[in-house]
Amino acid sequence: MSDIQVAVDEVQAGQLVSDAQALLGTQSRSGSGSLGPFTASWSASAGFSGGSVDLRAPDIVRISNMNMNFTVGIGLSIDLNDFLPRLCIPRICIPIPFLPDICTPRICLPPWPTIPVGPVNHSGTVNFTTDFRLLASQSGSNWNVAIQIVNIPSLSLDAISALIVTGLIGAVSLALLAVPFIGPLLALAVATIGAVIGVAAVTGLLGPILGLFLNGLSFDVYQQPQVQQVLPNMGPNDPAVSIRISALSAQVLVSDEDELVLDADIVPA
Amino acid sequence: MSLTQTSGVFAGVHEDGINDFVTAFFNSRPRYLRWGSPAFVPATSISETRIPAIPPFNIEYLVELEQPRLDLYPDTFGFGLPPGRNQFSLEIKVKLTVGCQSKPRDPKDDNIPRVEPISTDLVLCARGHFERQASELVLIVDDVVIKDIRPESLGVVLSCMLRMIVQEMLRDLRIPYRSVFIGIGTLAPVGGITIDNDTASAFANIV
Numbered sequence: 401m402s403d404i405q406v407a408v409d410e411v412q413a414g415q416l417v418s419d420a421q422a423l424l425g426t427q428s429r430s431g432s433g434s435l436g437p438f439t440a441s442w443s444a445s446a447g448f449s450g451g452s453v454d455l456r457a458p459d460i461v462r463i464s465n466m467n468m469n470f471t472v473g474i475g476l477s478i479d480l481n482d483f484l485p486r487l488c489i490p491r492i493c494i495p496i497p498f499l500p501d502i503c504t505p506r507i508c509l510p511p512w513p514t515i516p517v518g519p520v521n522h523s524g525t526v527n528f529t530t531d532f533r534l535l536a537s538q539s540g541s542n543w544n545v546a547i548q549i550v551n552i553p554s555l556s557l558d559a560i561s562a563l564i565v566t567g568l569i570g571a572v573s574l575a576l577l578a579v580p581f582i583g584p585l586l587a588l589a590v591a592t593i594g595a596v597i598g599v600a601a602v603t604g605l606l607g608p609i610l611g612l613f614l615n616g617l618s619f620d621v622y623q624q625p626q627v628q629q630v631l632p633n634m635g636p637n638d639p640a641v642s643i644r645i646s647a648l649s650a651q652v653l654v655s656d657e658d659e660l661v662l663d664a665d666i667v668p669a
Numbered sequence: 670m671s672l673t674q675t676s677g678v679f680a681g682v683h684e685d686g687i688n689d690f691v692t693a694f695f696n697s698r699p700r701y702l703r704w705g706s707p708a709f710v711p712a713t714s715i716s717e718t719r720i721p722a723i724p725p726f727n728i729e730y731l732v733e734l735e736q737p738r739l740d741l742y743p744d745t746f747g748f749g750l751p752p753g754r755n756q757f758s759l760e761i762k763v764k765l766t767v768g769c770q771s772k773p774r775d776p777k778d779d780n781i782p783r784v785e786p787i788s789t790d791l792v793l794c795a796r797g798h799f800e801r802q803a804s805e806l807v808l809i810v811d812d813v814v815i816k817d818i819r820p821e822s823l824g825v826v827l828s829c830m831l832r833m834i835v836q837e838m839l840r841d842l843r844i845p846y847r848s849v850f851i852g853i854g855t856l857a858p859v860g861g862i863t864i865d866n867d868t869a870s871a872f873a874n875i876v
Contacts, residue, residue: 401685402683403682403683403685403686404680404681404682404683404686404849404851405672405679405680405681405683406678406679406680406681406850406851406853407671407672407673407678407679407680407681408673408677408678408853408875409671409673409676409677409678411677412673412677412678412854412874412875415677415854416853416854416875419854622852622853624851624852624853628847628848628851628852630690630693630694630844630845630848631694631697631841631843631845634841636715637698637700637713637714637718638698638700638715638841639697639698639715640697641693641694641698642693642697643689643690643693643848645851653672655671655672656670656671657671657673659671659672659673659679661672662851662853664851666686666689666690666851667689668689668692668693668696669693
């Protein structure tokens, strides 16, 4: 039997998780990835909130309907030469009797530019349910009890991706308007580029971005120093009294209620 | 039956854990185990506590206690006063020394009485319970007896004296709920403290 056993019911375990979500705060990442045929650069941030806790023996904390609140910014560079024909005035020859033809040279406009698009920012929330495993460990001079994600859940992103696609196509249209001589080809360019930036392409980019925030996701539900002061210093003859937590473990116990249980051994410090 | 019962958080401190808190207290503050009047303890320090001599004859005395060990219900250690439900018991070896004035004051001497210490060893048995006072677990002594002492009335007299010392000794041995619950969350205590299965049980809610 351990020296101290602390049990927390499911409702209050939910509060520990909520506090841990707030403690983790907002994480940020950036990188680049494929968006259809393009390489997109992106930056993203995400935080977590909500969810209901279901404790499952021997060491699982299932959180249902947890929110991942994220902001993602996606930027592209599009080489218009990949989508538009080069504009040229062909060579024209005028035949003149008894003399050589008079021909104009073939005149081409300069190649189409590469245009920057975005970044297009989108903030949203994606909701998921997944299992976390209880892990007690020493970290420096602290004891930590964390819940660590077991499997990365599959996220429903198509609705969010559709909104991002709309934003990206709007940004492409805006960027094309600034391109000289594109007038007659504007509709063609928007349609061609829009066809390759589809929902599937955005989901293919967004899924791995959000997956980075879920991979190894861990919330510290308990973090305390190994040496804990029991009584403060009360003067020169009464120094502080402290104990040290020498061992700590965490589990889920099931009776008529599911409880998160910490077992601690202590020694005088 | 769940551990938390109707509260949100439960802490069960086994008697071994309680005794770790007790050891931590006396390791840091050994003065609570040695109480003496000025001839024995000129000044209170970290290792001893000065108390007044007994008037009007200025009887000098010294009480040295071994560190107590607590036994939570049910009886584990076979102490003289076994704990009842919701009680703890403890046994302390006590060395009681009286400063016996072996020769009268003599103005020709240095005017300081010669005190010859004479000692006896006693075993004090006590029984008590835990109370929650605000957010602290405190030890309350209910009964004290001196083991194997005759006549009985002498035992009663010494018990009364030692009970006062033990109460004083335990007065400052308070265990905050923060420590009982090893620092989990910010707590609002709920209800009192019960003792059963060698374990003190406390309840709270995380706020």
